[in-house]
Amino acid sequence: MLSNNILDRCHAHRRYEVRKTITNVYNKIGTPMDIGKLSFQTELNVMTRSLWGNTIEGLEDSVTGVSFRELSNEVMRLLGKPNISDFFPVLARFDIQGVEREMKKVFLSVDQILDRIIEQRMKLDTAKEKRASNNREEKDFLQFLLDVKEQETTETPITRTQIKAMLLDILVGGTDTTATTIEWAMAEMMSNPETMRKAQEELADVVGMTNIVEESHLPKLKYMDAVMKETLRLRPAVPLLVPKCPSESCTVGGYTVPKGAKVFLNVWAMHRDPKYWNNPSEFKPERFLTDSSRWDYRGNNFQYLPFGSGRRVCPGIPLAERMLIYLLASLLHSFDWQLITKGEDLDLSEQFGIVLKRRTPLIVVPTKRLPNSALYA
Numbered sequence: 001m002l003s004n005n006i007l008d009r010c011h012a013h014r015r016y017e018v019r020k021t022i023t024n025v026y027n028k029i030g031t032p033m034d035i036g037k038l039s040f041q042t043e044l045n046v047m048t049r050s051l052w053g054n055t056i057e058g059l060e061d062s063v064t065g066v067s068f069r070e071l072s073n074e075v076m077r078l079l080g081k082p083n084i085s086d087f088f089p090v091l092a093r094f095d096i097q098g099v100e101r102e103m104k105k106v107f108l109s110v111d112q113i114l115d116r117i118i119e120q121r122m123k124l125d126t127a128k129e130k131r132a133s134n135n136r137e138e139k140d141f142l143q144f145l146l147d148v149k150e151q152e153t154t155e156t157p158i159t160r161t162q163i164k165a166m167l168l169d170i171l172v173g174g175t176d177t178t179a180t181t182i183e184w185a186m187a188e189m190m191s192n193p194e195t196m197r198k199a200q201e202e203l204a205d206v207v208g209m210t211n212i213v214e215e216s217h218l219p220k221l222k223y224m225d226a227v228m229k230e231t232l233r234l235r236p237a238v239p240l241l242v243p244k245c246p247s248e249s250c251t252v253g254g255y256t257v258p259k260g261a262k263v264f265l266n267v268w269a270m271h272r273d274p275k276y277w278n279n280p281s282e283f284k285p286e287r288f289l290t291d292s293s294r295w296d297y298r299g300n301n302f303q304y305l306p307f308g309s310g311r312r313v314c315p316g317i318p319l320a321e322r323m324l325i326y327l328l329a330s331l332l333h334s335f336d337w338q339l340i341t342k343g344e345d346l347d348l349s350e351q352f353g354i355v356l357k358r359r360t361p362l363i364v365v366p367t368k369r370l371p372n373s374a375l376y377a
């Protein structure tokens with residue numbers, strides 16, 4: 001589902017959702033907008049369309065009374081909260097801060113949403129629907145997993161709980177990270193208007209002002225790509241990566257790491273180390289334009305690891321790469337953006353957590369940029 005090949009085949013989902021977002025923004029032009037919220041909803045819709053062919057707009061509220069974004073925020077908050085049980089496992093059964101209790105509550109809600117989606121799919125699964133689905137050119141991810149579950153001969157049978165876990169892993173791993181990165185990129189550009197000017201100039205050159213951004217333009221948007229790389233250097237969405245736990249004691253850089261230790265890799269600090277970066281706290285996309293072959297997201301260059309490295313490197317890189325640039329480019333090409341109060345200093349402070357969020361949401365006001373209104377439909 002996350003390979004470039006499959007992503008190429010379902011590019012229509014991304015186009016549909018990004019265009020829907022542009023139209024929605026256009027319909028509310030001149031009013032303040034929360035960029036994080038807007039990006040989250042677009043990314044969530046893109047992912048759920050690829051996972052089970054539909055969005056969860058409406059369903060989430062009707063099943064649990066809260067939006068998926070609120071649930072996801074809560075999962076991230078609890079995952080990042082320092083928990084005494086982790087430091088003194090002997091106390092874990094008392095769950096002194098109630099982290100486990102709260103997490104169970106959130107997961108129950110997410111579980112109900114995913115159960116409803118699976119049940120809806122299984123209800124459709126009459127013989128007639130099944131024939132239609134088998135004949136369909138593309139199966140979505142859920143259908144693929146349900147088919148594997150049905151084949152009892154499979155060596156490693158897959159359970160409904162595992163299906164829900166995989167769906168949740170992908171949803172939680174992909175939505176907040178992408179939305180937060182777009183929000184940071186926009187905030188950094190608003191604080192450095194020269195970078196915004198250059199990005200919009202590139203869009204005018206590559207896409208033109210009588211056209212809309214398409215995924216086919218993305219490989220030509222070199223400056224926009226550098227903006228994303230610089231955003232992920234300065235504001236890595238997962239600043240401590242996902243904790244690692246060695247299965248054997250080992251020695252790294254002269255230090256012994258005992259078997260079973262919890263290891264955090266502080267890429268936030270690595271990305272700001274003055275030994276490797278000139279003026280590390282400056283937002284300067286140009287640093288990624290020179291010697292660009294050195295910079296990619298695969299984790300082979302140990303001074304730059306926004307998606308991790310090795311066996312547990314983020315599997316969502318191909319989707320993230322496309323969606324980050326596609327959505328940001330579409331927002332910057334279609335609109336100019338201003339802060340609510342002109343001349344105000346934008347708050348760039350960070351909030352500690354497993355995902356590196358802004359302390360305050362980025363609220364900005366769009367104005368129309370393209371001459372032809374039909375391009376917003």
Ligand code: HEM
Nearest residue numbers: 173174177178181237238241242307308309312314316320
């Ligand atoms: C800006 C976007 C994203 C960033 C910065 C990001 C970053 C990361 C990082 C740092 C890790 C941990 C790697 C490690 O510890 O070595 C990770 C894991 C993961 N990511 Fe992403 N990610 C992004 C988008 C996505 C997307 C779009 C998806 C899914 C479609 C996704 C799915 C996952 C999953 C499932 C894991 C867990 C992998 C495992 O533990 O085996 N991510 N991501």
